[in-house]
Amino acid sequence: MNSDDSGSRINLQRRDFFSNYWDILGGVLFLVITFIFHQFGDTTVSTITSAIAIILFSITVSEIAEILAERLGEPYGSFVLTFSAVAVEILLLFNIMLQSQATPEAMETVKGGIISAVIVDMNVLLGLAVFIGGLSFTEQQHNEDTSSSYTTILYVSSLALLVPSILGHSNHQLEVVQKASYIIGGLLFFFYLTILIFQTKTHIHFFKQTARSRIFRYKKQLDENKHHHEEDNYIFDNFSTVANFLAMFIFIALIGIMAEIFAHNGIILFKDLGISAGLAGLTIAVISVSPEIFTAVKAAKNDQIQRVVNIAMGASTVSILITVPALLILGYYSKTMLTLSFNPLEIGALLFTIILAWKTTDDGETNYFEGISHLMLFLCYAVIAGLY
Numbered sequence: 001m002n003s004d005d006s007g008s009r010i011n012l013q014r015r016d017f018f019s020n021y022w023d024i025l026g027g028v029l030f031l032v033i034t035f036i037f038h039q040f041g042d043t044t045v046s047t048i049t050s051a052i053a054i055i056l057f058s059i060t061v062s063e064i065a066e067i068l069a070e071r072l073g074e075p076y077g078s079f080v081l082t083f084s085a086v087a088v089e090i091l092l093l094f095n096i097m098l099q100s101q102a103t104p105e106a107m108e109t110v111k112g113g114i115i116s117a118v119i120v121d122m123n124v125l126l127g128l129a130v131f132i133g134g135l136s137f138t139e140q141q142h143n144e145d146t147s148s149s150y151t152t153i154l155y156v157s158s159l160a161l162l163v164p165s166i167l168g169h170s171n172h173q174l175e176v177v178q179k180a181s182y183i184i185g186g187l188l189f190f191f192y193l194t195i196l197i198f199q200t201k202t203h204i205h206f207f208k209q210t211a212r213s214r215i216f217r218y219k220k221q222l223d224e225n226k227h228h229h230e231e232d233n234y235i236f237d238n239f240s241t242v243a244n245f246l247a248m249f250i251f252i253a254l255i256g257i258m259a260e261i262f263a264h265n266g267i268i269l270f271k272d273l274g275i276s277a278g279l280a281g282l283t284i285a286v287i288s289v290s291p292e293i294f295t296a297v298k299a300a301k302n303d304q305i306q307r308v309v310n311i312a313m314g315a316s317t318v319s320i321l322i323t324v325p326a327l328l329i330l331g332y333y334s335k336t337m338l339t340l341s342f343n344p345l346e347i348g349a350l351l352f353t354i355i356l357a358w359k360t361t362d363d364g365e366t367n368y369f370e371g372i373s374h375l376m377l378f379l380c381y382a383v384i385a386g387l388y
Helices: 003-039 043-072 076-101 106-136 144-168 174-202 215-232 241-273 277-301 305-321 323-333 344-361 368-387
Strands: none
Touching: 003 043, 003 241, 043 076, 043 241, 043 277, 076 106, 076 241, 076 277, 076 305, 076 323, 106 241, 106 277, 106 305, 106 323, 106 344, 106 368, 144 174, 144 305, 144 344, 174 305, 174 323, 277 305, 277 368, 305 323, 344 368
């Protein structure tokens, strides 16, 4: 082998290494930068760099979760993807919730983040993936039982959130609203346990791809892509399932460290810039959901719209049924009172989002017009959230 061939191989190996691990390398780099500027008290730079580090580490988590999802199959694969994203969401919101002890306005940001997570999942993630998929294919087909089940779950869950919200806006004492919040949190978790049995035992076929999908036209392309990844020797492809779960938890722990800095400095920055609680919550939701957006867009381009629906609606479901009870429990033990008293804008936007999702997915077919409709709703909400 001559020197030119050796040099080309080294350059190729370097490119492959960077292509495989750019998110980890970037995450570590921005983690170090965050710590440096945090020590110097620069809230602006440390907030931005911690957010970037969170996104990059979240991409790594989503890639590991995707490997696990392929091994476990549906619907368990979607559970791994959605739970990995919800773990990041809970870490971010809990750290911001802790800041409410010094900055009461932070609690409104947490509430905005809870609602915004669903709005971003259903309008940005689902909307962008459906739009891009619709540009590649005239129509894409999925199991209509999936979307029908999820929209029903989300509709009922949203109505449950109305209970403490109505009490909070009808001159009831704070203790009453708090009690109602704990009761609703318990009911939501019980509802989730019922849904878990429904998804994994009695009606598992509701959440699987139907035979009429055209995904098999692209099976060869997907196999080639898989073979390409194997040649790249991505380290997590060679890990066992247990080792991948452990690696995922390690990266989530790093995200937790960055979330603490982001929460502390971000609240100060949002306040200094005059950013509303609704827009701050929306920003946090976009940060936590961004890795899932990449996964969903890639799936839509491969005509895997069933996977998009499972991720978007599954993540939205878990965002309410798991995130809300988890934050209530964490708030109770950290002596930080969280009430589920949302403002009319947040509840209204949530209900309109679910109604739109029901209309655009109930027939088991999607196209780019339906995708742009979700994006339009999100942009309108963003404008109102910023000026509310």
